[in-house]
Amino acid sequence: MFDKVKSDLLASMKEQDKFKLGVLRMLKSALQMEQINIGHDLTDEETLTVIRREVKKRNSSIQEYEKFGKTDTVQDLKHEVEILESYLPAMLNDEEVEKIIDEVIETFENPDIKSMGKIISLVKEKTNGNADMSKVSALVKERLS
Structure with missing residues (x-):
C-alpha cells in the first residue's frame, strides 16, 4: 500500500x-x-x-x-x-451496516443503552473499519432507544 x-x-x-x-x-x-x-x-x-x-x-x-x-x-x-x-477499500452501504448492527444486537440477551459501547466495538470488528463509525453510533443508539 x-x-x-x-x-x-x-x-x-x-x-x-x-x-x-x-x-x-x-x-x-x-x-x-x-x-x-x-x-x-x-x-x-x-x-x-x-x-x-x-x-x-x-x-x-x-x-x-x-x-x-x-x-x-x-x-x-x-x-x-x-x-x-481512492486508497481506501469501498465503504459498506447503509443497508449492509444496518444488517450487521442487527446481527450484533441479536447476540445480546437484553440489549440496552449500557451495552452500546460493546455493540459498537463488535460492529467495528465485523466491518473491518469499512463503515462510518459516527453513522454506526447513531444507528445503534436509535435501535437501543
Missing part, C-alpha cells in the same frame, strides 16, 4: 498534477511519521489507519470552513478527501 502511494507520487510528478502531488507528499510524510513512531515498516492495515485518520482530519476541517463560508478551501479539502479515499 505504501509502495502504491510512492509510485502514484512519482506519476503525479511526471504528470505535473501539483494538487495531487501535494496531497500525496503530505500522505507520504504522515506514513513516514507513523513508521518512525511504531518502529517498523507499516502493514497495509496500519497504512489504511493513517489514511483514514487523514480523511477524518479533512472532514473535520471541511465542517469548520463551511461554518465560515470559505468555499474555495472547502472545495480543495473535498478534493483532497477524494484523492485519499
Whole structure:
C-alpha cells in the first residue's frame, strides 16, 4: 500500500498534477511519521489507519470552513478527501451496516443503552473499519432507544 502511494507520487510528478502531488507528499510524510513512531515498516492495515485518520482530519476541517463560508478551501479539502479515499477499500452501504448492527444486537440477551459501547466495538470488528463509525453510533443508539 505504501509502495502504491510512492509510485502514484512519482506519476503525479511526471504528470505535473501539483494538487495531487501535494496531497500525496503530505500522505507520504504522515506514513513516514507513523513508521518512525511504531518502529517498523507499516502493514497495509496500519497504512489504511493513517489514511483514514487523514480523511477524518479533512472532514473535520471541511465542517469548520463551511461554518465560515470559505468555499474555495472547502472545495480543495473535498478534493483532497477524494484523492485519499481512492486508497481506501469501498465503504459498506447503509443497508449492509444496518444488517450487521442487527446481527450484533441479536447476540445480546437484553440489549440496552449500557451495552452500546460493546455493540459498537463488535460492529467495528465485523466491518473491518469499512463503515462510518459516527453513522454506526447513531444507528445503534436509535435501535437501543
